[in-house]
Structures are given as C-alpha cells and as structure tokens.
Amino acid sequence: MKPKIAISVGDLNGVGIEIALKSHETISKICTPVYCINHTMLAQAAKLLDVTLPEDLELHEVEGEFAIEPGVVSKESGLYSYNSFMDAIALCETKKADAVVTMPIHKEAWKLADLHFVGHTDLLRKHFNKEAxxxxxxxxxxxxxxxxxxxxxxxxxxxxxxxxxxxxxxxxxxxxxxxxxxxxxxxxxxxxxxxxxxxxxxxxxxxxxxxxxxxxxxxxxxxxxxxxxxxxxxxxxxxxxxxxxxxxxxxxxxxxxxxxxxxxNLPIIRTSVDHGTAFDIAYKNKANTLSYLNGIKSALSFINN
Known part of the structure; x- marks a missing residue:
C-alpha cells in the first residue's frame, strides 16, 4: 500500500490546482494523493485550464462552491482554501491520510473571509496547541x-x-x-x-x-x-x-x-510548496511544479522515518 497524502488545494484563484493536476501522474507512482476539493470546483478549474481530468483522481469532497476568478483576491476563495486545509488535517487526525501537503493560500483572502490566522503554520499552532x-x-x-x-x-x-x-x-x-x-x-x-x-x-x-x-x-x-x-x-x-x-x-x-x-513539532506531518499563489500566472499553464514534487517527497521521507 502506498502512503496516502491529503492535498490541500490552496487558493483556487491561484496556481495550486494547476500544479496538482500537472503533477498527478508523477506523484501517483510514489503515493496515493487525496485531493481536498469537490467535483464541481475541480471541473470548473479543469475547464479554465483546458485539461482533461485523470480518471484515477481520489477526491475528498470539500463543502462550498464559488466562481473561480484567476488572479483575484476574494473571501470565497479564501474560505474554500481554509476548508480544504481543515479537511486535510482531519483526514490525518482520523488516520485516513498519512500526511498533508498544502498548496499556497492568500493571506489577504483569509482576512476577507474573516479568518484570524496569518497562515498555515499559525493555524496549525492554534489547532494543535503546539509550538509548530x-x-x-x-x-x-x-x-x-x-x-x-x-x-x-x-x-x-x-x-x-x-x-x-x-x-x-x-x-x-x-x-x-x-x-x-x-x-x-x-x-x-x-x-x-x-x-x-x-x-x-x-x-x-x-x-x-x-x-x-x-x-x-x-x-x-x-x-x-x-x-x-x-x-x-x-x-x-x-x-x-x-x-x-x-x-x-x-x-x-x-x-x-x-x-x-x-x-x-506537530502530531501530524505537513509539508508545503515554498511559494505563493502566483496570481499573475494563474490558469496560464506556466506554473513550476518542482517545489510541490519536493514537498511530496519530503512528506514521504517523514512517513518512512
């Protein structure tokens, strides 16, 4: 059995979902990714990217729907990225996934959604009451x-x-x-x-x-x-x-x-890309996948240790 990794899709107005779909075939050889996104939002993103979705995608349905607006800061995209992340954490807490890998969120979008966290690490720190x-x-x-x-x-x-x-x-x-x-x-x-x-x-x-x-x-x-x-x-x-x-x-x-x-210093394994939402190139098929691929490999190294 390959390790299961919950993928928090990040801000859907940015490059995260493009990177995830571009990398799916590669990472599926070394793990089973579980994408925290619902079918409606994924279909909308695929249409904007003009790509055919792989048939073997495993989804965890995240509540919520909104109109994706590439490169736009919005409370709707901020709230959805938060819900995706929290669902990914829950998959690890219930042992349905072995690690979380996160795509970038937009801090201003979280603020617009009235989320009082300055980022993923801040949320993890407060959620687990641990000094992440x-x-x-x-x-x-x-x-x-x-x-x-x-x-x-x-x-x-x-x-x-x-x-x-x-x-x-x-x-x-x-x-x-x-x-x-x-x-x-x-x-x-x-x-x-x-x-x-x-x-x-x-x-x-x-x-x-x-x-x-x-x-x-x-x-x-x-x-x-x-x-x-x-x-x-x-x-x-x-x-x-x-x-x-x-x-x-x-x-x-x-x-x-x-x-x-x-x-x-947390009870779960979490890795992430080391870049932002790249709104300027969102849905233009220009995003680099290397940081994400390394994030997956890093998560696997922690799982195996």
Missing part, C-alpha cells in the same frame, strides 16, 4: 524561523531567553543529529554589544540548550552576512534565523524553485 516550527529549504540548505509573520519592529522584543531555549529544544526533537547555525539579530552579530545586545540572550539560550541536549548541536550567534557564504555552508546546511527575511531572502535567492515548507 516553520522550516523551509531543500537538502542543500534548511532554515528554521524563530519569528515568522510579524512586523520587523517587533522582532527584537520577541527574543526572550526561555522562549528561544525551548525553540532550540523543540527543533532538536525534530532534527536530532544535524549541526545547526544560529544567526545573530544585529549586524556583525552585535559586535560584543556595540550594535545591540540581543546576541547575549541568543548565546545564553544556545549554551543552555546544548547543555540539556548533551552535545554542541547549536552554534552561534553567527554573523548574518557571512552565514550563507560558500565557505561557511561547507560546515552547515541547517540554520535558525531570527526573522523571516533574514533566512528566506538568501534561501530563495539560492534555491527558490526546489525549496519546500515543513511544519515541525
């Missing part, structure tokens, strides 16, 4: 984010010793053996307090976490502007970034097409 960790990347480089979708002005005040230490320990539980470089917050990693003192907190949390783990898994704080240079990456391919763009700007510059998004 967002990690993105590919085998060449993974970046775990200490803070995610918060304003930059709030990052420094979010760096608290106990919270950061627990983050390191939770990350260790998911990645037990790999060496992990921890980025400093400030330029030059603070220059010993000249450019900021957040690195004192980071250092304390690293030392305490390593002591509890029993070996020097976490290193740093590392000067951020040298952390992703070729010479440094010879020794590390796992990183902790203090804020979103600090880690994801270099990751996407180096590995945009192949990167995936992985949610760690």
């Amino acid at each position: 960790i967002m990690m993105l990347g590919c085998p060449e480089m993974f970046v775990a984010l200490f803070t995610e979708h918060i304003p930059l002005k709030e990052v420094a005040s979010s760096i608290k010793y106990k919270k950061l230490k627990q983050f390191f320990l939770d990350l260790h539980n998911s990645i037990e053996k790999e060496k992990i470089a921890v980025l400093g917050l400030n330029p030059h990693a603070g220059d010993n307090g000249v450019l900021g003192n957040e690195e004192l907190i980071i250092t304390k949390a690293i030392k305490s976490a390593n002591k509890k783990i029993g070996f020097e898994q976490f290193s740093g704080p590392v000067v951020p502007d040298i952390a992703f240079t070729p010479s440094f990456r010879k020794n590390f391919n796992y990183y902790v970034a203090m804020y979103h763009d600090q880690g994801l700007a270099p990751l996407k510059a180096l590995h945009f097409d192949e990167s995936v998004n992985i949610s760690l």
Whole structure:
C-alpha cells in the first residue's frame, strides 16, 4: 500500500490546482494523493485550464462552491482554501491520510473571509496547541524561523531567553543529529554589544540548550552576512534565523524553485510548496511544479522515518 497524502488545494484563484493536476501522474507512482476539493470546483478549474481530468483522481469532497476568478483576491476563495486545509488535517487526525501537503493560500483572502490566522503554520499552532516550527529549504540548505509573520519592529522584543531555549529544544526533537547555525539579530552579530545586545540572550539560550541536549548541536550567534557564504555552508546546511527575511531572502535567492515548507513539532506531518499563489500566472499553464514534487517527497521521507 502506498502512503496516502491529503492535498490541500490552496487558493483556487491561484496556481495550486494547476500544479496538482500537472503533477498527478508523477506523484501517483510514489503515493496515493487525496485531493481536498469537490467535483464541481475541480471541473470548473479543469475547464479554465483546458485539461482533461485523470480518471484515477481520489477526491475528498470539500463543502462550498464559488466562481473561480484567476488572479483575484476574494473571501470565497479564501474560505474554500481554509476548508480544504481543515479537511486535510482531519483526514490525518482520523488516520485516513498519512500526511498533508498544502498548496499556497492568500493571506489577504483569509482576512476577507474573516479568518484570524496569518497562515498555515499559525493555524496549525492554534489547532494543535503546539509550538509548530516553520522550516523551509531543500537538502542543500534548511532554515528554521524563530519569528515568522510579524512586523520587523517587533522582532527584537520577541527574543526572550526561555522562549528561544525551548525553540532550540523543540527543533532538536525534530532534527536530532544535524549541526545547526544560529544567526545573530544585529549586524556583525552585535559586535560584543556595540550594535545591540540581543546576541547575549541568543548565546545564553544556545549554551543552555546544548547543555540539556548533551552535545554542541547549536552554534552561534553567527554573523548574518557571512552565514550563507560558500565557505561557511561547507560546515552547515541547517540554520535558525531570527526573522523571516533574514533566512528566506538568501534561501530563495539560492534555491527558490526546489525549496519546500515543513511544519515541525506537530502530531501530524505537513509539508508545503515554498511559494505563493502566483496570481499573475494563474490558469496560464506556466506554473513550476518542482517545489510541490519536493514537498511530496519530503512528506514521504517523514512517513518512512
């Protein structure tokens, strides 16, 4: 029996459903995808894409219907993407699927639908009451984010010793053996307090976490502007970034097409594409499938482990 993977179809006004259908034949060789979308919405999407639906599609019927408008932000598409995701989670919780792989949602569409979450990871965190960790990347480089979708002005005040230490320990539980470089917050990693003192907190949390783990898994704080240079990456391919763009700007510059998004420290397996809804190319048959294919393979690696 091949593993079953629930596919949350994301915002149907974007590229997610195109990517899923393009990739179906390929991924069906290694897993059984269960698409969280109803027949009416799938037929509408297929007509817009001018494609014939494969006969072996397995669907989980998601409640709701609306008119797909390629490239448009709407509360209807936002609500449907939310329902698709929640149904995919439920399939895992009831052991009807082994993992969830998500297509991109649009945060503004969720807001229009009066959904008070800033994204998939935020919803997972609140649904399971667990401190989900967002990690993105590919085998060449993974970046775990200490803070995610918060304003930059709030990052420094979010760096608290106990919270950061627990983050390191939770990350260790998911990645037990790999060496992990921890980025400093400030330029030059603070220059010993000249450019900021957040690195004192980071250092304390690293030392305490390593002591509890029993070996020097976490290193740093590392000067951020040298952390992703070729010479440094010879020794590390796992990183902790203090804020979103600090880690994801270099990751996407180096590995945009192949990167995936992985949610760690949860009772279910969830991976995702590492890109947005790409409204500008929605239903134009231009979407790249590599991130999705890697997301499927990543989910399978967690299942097999």
